[in-house]
Amino acid sequence: MSSSPFTLKWGIIATGKQLYCCVGGCVGILTICSLLSRIHLSSVYPVRYSNPQSSPPIIDLWLYNRRNASDLRHVVTAVGSRSVASAQKFIDDVLSSTDDSKSATPYGSYADVFADKNVDVVYIGTPHTMHYENTKAALLAGKHVLCEKPFTFDLAELDELIKIAREKDLFLMEAVWTRFHPVAYKLQEVIFSGKYGKVKRIFADLSVNTKPDERELTDRMIAPELGGGGLLDLGPYPMTMLLMHQHPDNKTKAGPSSIVGHMVPYARTGVDGHSTWILEWKDLGVAICTASITTQMSTETAAIIQLESAEVHIDFPTYRPQGFTVIARPSKESPAEGDPITYEKTHYDCSIPETDGRGMQYQADEVARCIRDGKKESERRDLAESRIVMHVFDEVRKQGGYPVKEGKAGPSKGL
Numbered sequence: 486m487s488s489s490p491f492t493l494k495w496g497i498i499a500t501g502k503q504l505y506c507c508v509g510g511c512v513g514i515l516t517i518c519s520l521l522s523r524i525h526l527s528s529v530y531p532v533r534y535s536n537p538q539s540s541p542p543i544i545d546l547w548l549y550n551r552r553n554a555s556d557l558r559h560v561v562t563a564v565g566s567r568s569v570a571s572a573q574k575f576i577d578d579v580l581s582s583t584d585d586s587k588s589a590t591p592y593g594s595y596a597d598v599f600a601d602k603n604v605d606v607v608y609i610g611t612p613h614t615m616h617y618e619n620t621k622a623a624l625l626a627g628k629h630v631l632c633e634k635p636f637t638f639d640l641a642e643l644d645e646l647i648k649i650a651r652e653k654d655l656f657l658m659e660a661v662w663t664r665f666h667p668v669a670y671k672l673q674e675v676i677f678s679g680k681y682g683k684v685k686r687i688f689a690d691l692s693v694n695t696k697p698d699e700r701e702l703t704d705r706m707i708a709p710e711l712g713g714g715g716l717l718d719l720g721p722y723p724m725t726m727l728l729m730h731q732h733p734d735n736k737t738k739a740g741p742s743s744i745v746g747h748m749v750p751y752a753r754t755g756v757d758g759h760s761t762w763i764l765e766w767k768d769l770g771v772a773i774c775t776a777s778i779t780t781q782m783s784t785e786t787a788a789i790i791q792l793e794s795a796e797v798h799i800d801f802p803t804y805r806p807q808g809f810t811v812i813a814r815p816s817k818e819s820p821a822e823g824d825p826i827t828y829e830k831t832h833y834d835c836s837i838p839e840t841d842g843r844g845m846q847y848q849a850d851e852v853a854r855c856i857r858d859g860k861k862e863s864e865r866r867d868l869a870e871s872r873i874v875m876h877v878f879d880e881v882r883k884q885g886g887y888p889v890k891e892g893k894a895g896p897s898k899g900l
């Protein structure tokens with residue numbers, strides 16, 4: 486006997502510009518809203534849909550049986566913006582006419598969304614530097630929260646949010662959708678199978694030429710007061726690639742024993758144009774991560790995981806790879822000196838048809854299932870992992886000389 490689906494009522498705050506233009510890989514707010522709604526792809530995003538680097542981010546819930554989510558139903562019940570008109574425009578343009586989301590209430594403030602009794606969970610899509618205050622206000626109002634990355638602007642703030650969520654018995658998660666895409670499960674299955682030995686070293690990058698010279702100084706991508714630069718915007722993805730693939734021996738989920746960070750400032754505003762950070766987990770492995778807002782990475786490889794007897798090359802883009810290749814060394818005895826070594830290459834295709842959405846739907850489903858089941862955090866993207874990322878970013882910003890608000894650039898107090 487089938488039971489009726491669990492319905493989760495979402496409040497959305499902020500209506501970012503990629504909601505309407507969706508270019509350059511920016512897939513955030515638009516994606517999350519569309520995955521909660523049932524919009525028709527081709528009517529709203531007629532252009533660039535087949536370009537894998539653009540971001541037609543639509544997830545139709547009428548497709549959700551295909552993603553095995555018939556146990557869930559998502560409805561947007563409230564949209565908050567700095568003006569009622571833009572909240573209403575968002576509802577008109579983006580939300581679906583085929584479910585209840587079209588009757589979402591438009592609000593001219595975020596506080597109104599937090600106060601709405603018809604909202605279970607708030608999705609926070611404001612610029613980075615506002616995440617802390619928005620998340621705090623939503624939690625204090627008794628709402629569960631899915632907050633865009635990066636979670637906060639320093640570890641002490643994140644710890645305060647975690648404390649509030651625990652005191653109020655609320656679900657809290659940082660939105661890093663890579664964790665929930667089918668490719669992430671397949672990668673972990675292959676890497677943790679033991680067939681290729683332990684993970685020894687990881688390289689992970691997300692570099693996107695965001696054309697910073699063409700942007701206004703107030704644009705969130707380059708404005709220091711909005712947390713601009715590569716590390717905070719793009720850095721969460723290489724970090725996720727790394728943390729997903731650490732060897733299971735690292736069961737304590739401890740942070741790295743050593744962090745070395747380097748930043749090259751983007752001249753117009755001083756935020757990081759390029760960031761590089763080297764992490765060591767003593768006796769477990771090392772990682773080199775990079776992020777850039779001025780350089781476009783290749784469309785081939787986003788990350789390389791080096792194991793004892795194989796390398797795994799993960800496809801671009803880092804936030805939503807479509808597959809990966811295992812390059813295994815021959816298992817038989819080493820060939821005689823001078824003989825060629827034949828590597829065995831196996832490609833795993835984990836792509837989902839674009840018409841089935843781009844991957845954020847799995848993250849929304851995770852939120853719904855956790856809330857339905859009374860969980861306060863997701864086991865796949867838990868708060869310990871967010872704390873490691875924040876700790877690393879605090880340290881890299883400090884070592885790299887990132888220009889931050891007064892009082893926020895101090896040394897990390899550690900994990």
Ligand SMILES: NC(=O)C1=CN([C@@H]2O[C@H](COP(=O)(O)OP(=O)(O)OC[C@H]3O[C@@H](n4cnc5c(N)ncnc54)[C@H](OP(=O)(O)O)[C@@H]3O)[C@@H](O)[C@H]2O)C=CC1
Binds near residue numbers: 500613
């Ligand atoms: N998960 C993902 O794949 C992605 C995540 N993101 C994340 O989403 C967040 C927002 O990014 P994005 O949408 O690109 O940002 P935008 O600059 O396009 O939009 C941010 C929105 O926040 C609101 N806002 C409130 N105060 C301010 C302010 N002082 N200055 C500017 N905007 C303000 C505005 O909405 P309003 O006027 O309606 O209040 C604005 O439209 C970031 O943290 C980013 O990391 C972004 C892209 C992809």
Ligand SMILES: O=C1OC[C@@H](O)[C@H](O)[C@H]1O
Binds near residue numbers: 693
């Ligand atoms: O989360 C993100 O992923 C894709 C990027 O292009 C975007 O800037 C970032 O916010």
